[in-house]
Amino acid sequence: MNGIKYIREKSNFTKNALAERMGVTRQTIGLWENGVRRPDSRHLKWLCDFYGIEEKWFGELSEEDIDTLNQKKMYRHFDGDKEYFSFIPENDGFHEISIECGELDSMLDERYANVLKKKRDFMVRVEDFLEYSKDPQQCLYDKITNTERGMRDIDDFLDLMAIVQLVGHDGRFLKVPFRYEIKAVLYAMMVASGHYTKEEMIEAHPWYFEPGDCIYIDSDYFDRLIDLMSGHWNNVRDHEMDKRAKLLEGLRKRK
Secondary structure, eight states: OBHHHHHHHHTTOOHHHHHHHHTSOHHHHHHHHTTSSOOOHHHHHHHHHHHTSOGGGGSBOOHHHHHHHHTSEEEEEEETTEEEEESSOOSOGGGOOEEEGGGSOSOHHHHHHHHHHHHHHHHHHHHHHHTOOOOTTOOHHHHHHHHHHHHHHHHHHHHHHHHHHHHHHHOHHHHHHHHHHHHHHHHHHHHHTTSSOHHHHHHHSGGGTOOSSSOOOOHHHHHHHHHHHHHHHHHHHHHHHHHHHHHHHHHHHHO
């Protein structure tokens, strides 16, 4: 693995962005990263000064080298709107954010662009949900009722998310458990409805159910939620079916 490429991607620079900052061409960065050429002493010094790390890390890296590099702290910096990471701590330690190199995702700008695309796709889903009945013969009353009902459903969930933010302000350590509690209830409802099995839900969202140092959804607690909801819904269904049967019986007797 080429060290320049590895560190560049971890620091959230494209070839073009790093080339512009260094005053070289994108092709030159590519030649360095492909091992065709090696930076001269002036450019190596620039890389060392900019990233705050020794020259040896900009050559070819072994697996052992990468393991060592991944344990080093990288620090967030801003240059205008550009966010990047280097091995140099911020002067203002109060706002300092540091992450081990190995924990940093490569090319955050590209990931953010992909997230924005997913956001656009998500908003299309919201629009489709609000117009879930596209029957051209549907009367205006039904269209109004269905659209308002859909907006209320989304608005209720947004109110819940607003509470999550308040919980975060009240005590930051409570925010993640509260979010996981919401997830546990929603996922249990989906399983209790019969549209998913517990195994399918865990397979679709494994990170919420995996025990570890962080918060996770306890399997036994999840089972109790499913049983509680299933039992309640069965009671409601039986009650409604009993009412319907009595109503039909009363109609028959009148005849």
